Amino acid sequence: PFQELHQLKIYKEMGEVNYARMRGALAERVIAANPGHFLMDSLKRLYFFWFSVPHAQNPNLVAQYGRSFNFQFTSLVGLFGLVLALRRRKPAAWMFFWAYLLLPLTYYFVTVSARFRHPLEPIMAILAVYLFQSAEKSREIRWFRRKTQPAAVSG
Numbered sequence: 001p002f003q004e005l006h007q008l009k010i011y012k013e014m015g016e017v018n019y020a021r022m023r024g025a026l027a028e029r030v031i032a033a034n035p036g037h038f039l040m041d042s043l044k045r046l047y048f049f050w051f052s053v054p055h056a057q058n059p060n061l062v063a064q065y066g067r068s069f070n071f072q073f074t075s076l077v078g079l080f081g082l083v084l085a086l087r088r089r090k091p092a093a094w095m096f097f098w099a100y101l102l103l104p105l106t107y108y109f110v111t112v113s114a115r116f117r118h119p120l121e122p123i124m125a126i127l128a129v130y131l132f133q134s135a136e137k138s139r140e141i142r143w144f145r146r147k148t149q150p151a152a153v154s155g
Contacts, residue, residue: 045112049104050075053114071114074124081127084134099123 001007001019011019031038048054052068082100085093103120107113 042108045110046104046108048112049107049117053112074121074128077128077131078124079127081124081129081131084131085127088134090130096123096127 001011014022050072052071079100082093082096086097099120100123104116107116
């Protein structure tokens with residue numbers, strides 16, 4: 001209500017608790033009237049949480065791209081690190097899994113902002129470091145190594 005003067009006036013008149021109840025009832029009616037729209041909005045918020053929250057257009061396209069790339073990169077390497085930790089059955093990997101699952105859950109249904117990722121970003125950083133630290137050091141990566149036939153013995 002602080003961004004809209006009319007809503008702020010209603011908020012002051014009703015008080016916080018009654019205003020929250022009134023807005024909650026309104027939200028329930030809107031969701032019940034069009035659950036498909038609410039579902040699509042929730043899926044968009046899920047995408048925004050992990051791959052870049054919409055923001056005002058910046059005339060500097062390089063800055064826009066860099067911001068989006070950073071958001072996406074940290075999400076993906078953290079997720080890949082989590083998958084690797086789970087596959088290797090590392091201690092606490094499941095704790096990280098539950099953090100990835102539960103911390104953003106509320107925001108998928110309410111609202112999303114880049115700052116809502118802050119509690120999860122240290123975990124993403126830990127998992128990203130784990131991913132890169134676990135990288136194969138040989139020239140041939142185990143997953144892509146070609147199977148070579150043993151040399152024929154000539155006699």
